[in-house]
Amino acid sequence: MGSNPALKGVVATTIAALFAVLTALGVGLPTGVTAESTTTLILQLLTALGALIAVGQMVWHAIQTRYVQVPKDTGPAASSGPGATSGPPKALVALVVLVALGALVSACSPAPGGGAASPSSSAVLQDPRVQLALGCEAYATAAGMAAAAIRAGDVSTEGVQRIKVLRGELGPLCEAQAPGTDLPAVLVRLGAAVSEMTNIVGSKS
Amino acid sequence: MNELVAAALAQGIQAAIAGYRLYQAGQGKTPEQIEASITSIVEASKARAVAADQALDQAIAAAEAAAASSSPPPVSGSSGG
Structure with missing residues (x-):
């Protein structure tokens, strides 16, 4: 279509x-x-x-x-x-x-x-665990939409494969939450991958 | 399309809930309350990410299975150069 x-x-x-x-x-x-x-x-x-x-x-x-x-x-x-x-x-x-x-x-x-x-709100927002949790929320949103789009047949075969790669890369990030993680780099990567996943969804031609 | 619309709506609402929970966490009066709220936020986000990740994994597997069943079988005896 x-x-x-x-x-x-x-x-x-x-x-x-x-x-x-x-x-x-x-x-x-x-x-x-x-x-x-x-x-x-x-x-x-x-x-x-x-x-x-x-x-x-x-x-x-x-x-x-x-x-x-x-x-x-x-x-x-x-x-x-x-x-x-x-x-x-x-x-x-x-x-x-x-x-x-x-x-x-x-x-x-x-x-x-x-x-x-x-002040307590500021403290909460500066907590690395919360920041990573918000990044995981972004990933969950993109993953949920991608799953729905794939089930609906709205993602090309190549798009499915690319999403699979992104999932393999990002999924563990949300589960690890290890101390000492380069949080800004992780969040930037999460954001970029979420953006890419969004662009893939609906790209079937 | 209906499934996608429902998914978009659900994700949007969940994102807003996450924002509201974060706002509520900052309203804690004691460090213990704030710490409890942070723990709750982290656990909730992790659970949502894991659930969405599993749903995505299942959708990918189903799409791959469908693609494999619809692709023509390889021609035996051809070397392909």
Whole structure:
């Protein structure tokens, strides 16, 4: 049936929503900055804004792909073309974004007596175990979507093999959580692999 | 497509839950409470990653089995150069 850009948009939106939550929570903030400081607050707002823009772009791309490129005139092509008969994912995309927004709001809402995050929140976020756990959440999200796409036959044979390689590389990372691990490198690798896995899903031509 | 939509919805909600749990962890009043929350987050994320990993493994195995059954058998006696 060809590639499914709308599906890719939904998948990308889901992944982006996860990363929006992670970035808004300040995982990437430099350590040593007090949570109450204005700098931290500004950084959190900026990262949240950037994440929202990224999510918005992906949603817009999904909607554009779904609706704008479909001929609007009547005829056989209009009733059988992509997006003409199957249910549009508009409501789904909106719901996923709303959920992500809810998480963003809760993450950025002022804690009692503190700024965007309380000192204890900052301590939690700087805990290496938590950071790796969030990376594993990203992997779990990508793996879950990849599994569903493969079962639906929406991934090419080559894509399945590449996902298999990525799985073999990333799966053990989440289980090890060994002290002394080069955490930034692991998180970067997790993020890159999640992005690649997202691109593979829906790439069947 | 329905399965994929359901999967996307489920993953999005779970991601948001993870974010909310993290937010809640930071609201702990004592170090013991915070430590307990961190342990809970780590265990939950590990369990979710393992479950998703197993589901992915099964999906890959099924796809490989389907591809193998649909591919033509090798021609015997040909050396291929």
